[in-house]
Amino acid sequence: xxxxxxxxxxxxxxxxxxxxxxxxxxxxxxxxxxxxxxxxxxxxxxxxxxxxxxxxxxxxxxxxxxxxxxxxxxxxxxxxxxxxxxxxxxxxxxxxxxxxxxxxxxxxxxxxxxx
Amino acid sequence: xxxxxxxxxxxxxxxxxxxxxxxxxxxxxxxxxxxxxxxxxxxxxxxxxxxxxxxxxxxxxxxxxxxxxxxxxxxxxxxxxxxxxxxxxxxxxxxxxxxxxxxxxxxxxx
Numbered sequence: 653x654x655x656x657x658x659x660x661x662x663x664x665x666x667x668x669x670x671x672x673x674x675x676x677x678x679x680x681x682x683x684x685x686x687x688x689x690x691x692x693x694x695x696x697x698x699x700x701x702x703x704x705x706x707x708x709x710x711x712x713x714x715x716x717x718x719x720x721x722x723x724x725x726x727x728x729x730x731x732x733x734x735x736x737x738x739x740x741x742x743x744x745x746x747x748x749x750x751x752x753x754x755x756x757x758x759x760x761x762x763x764x765x766x767x
Numbered sequence: 768x769x770x771x772x773x774x775x776x777x778x779x780x781x782x783x784x785x786x787x788x789x790x791x792x793x794x795x796x797x798x799x800x801x802x803x804x805x806x807x808x809x810x811x812x813x814x815x816x817x818x819x820x821x822x823x824x825x826x827x828x829x830x831x832x833x834x835x836x837x838x839x840x841x842x843x844x845x846x847x848x849x850x851x852x853x854x855x856x857x858x859x860x861x862x863x864x865x866x867x868x869x870x871x872x873x874x875x876x877x
Contacts, residue, residue, distance in 0.1 A: 656810070694854060694867030695811065708864055743810050753858075755801065756865070758810030 654678065656759035658744050664765045670732035673762045677726070677746030683707075684721055685756060686729050687743040695743055701727065734766045770794070770857045776872040779849075785842040787871050789855030792836045799858045800831060801865070802840045804851040811854065814840065845875045 657676040665671050677684050682703050687695035698717065699709040703724040712719070716735070721727040731738055741763050745756040772790040779785040791800060799818050803811040815822055815829045817838070822829045828841040842849055854870040 692869070694869055695865075696867070697864050700864060745810070753799070755813040755816060756811075757813065761810050 656744055656746055656757055658759035658762055660762055662763050665734055667736055667766050668733040671734055672728050672730045673742050675727045675744030678757055681746035681748055683747045684727050685745040686719055689741045689743055736766050739764060739766045771855045771868055773855055773871045778874050778876055779845045781847060781875050781877050782844055785845040785873060787840040787853050790837045791857045794835050794857050800838050801856045803854045806851040847875050850875045
């Protein structure tokens, strides 16, 4: 079974530029998550989708971050404009159902460096 | 804030059992305890989860106290490849989201 795919694996941009990350979840998984992991910390949930609807985006900085999951399959996360503090690993995860009863499977992440 | 408390680091000799504790004193009756680990430069990997009974799979065992306020993840025969950060998470009922703490950095020593 193929795992969660993410691209790119690494990205370096200057502040105020924009960037987009792509995620393809495990086939059949209805729930998709984007996390931000700053060095030395645990992952922090940014947004959670159930099919193509948003379940939770309470920690997404909506002035600069946006995410979509068209057709309920793959997803993109965008940052525009980027700030220095956005330097982090962005992880995508998917699960068969909601987190409370199903385990999440994580992709390898995209390491973003903002200079 | 995370609903769990874990020691920041632990060492374990290769071949010995690694016992990783976690406190979750405010856990609710319908909340699960999940364990994940993150090996350097990889995404977190699911290990095991449980509600109130002890659980075992090919990777580990999970022991949950009767009052459910704490749990222990047991890696029965630790290898160097088990060196990682281990996260204990309580799934938040209603919102179903994970709140990760800073985990326990386990170092398996040769």
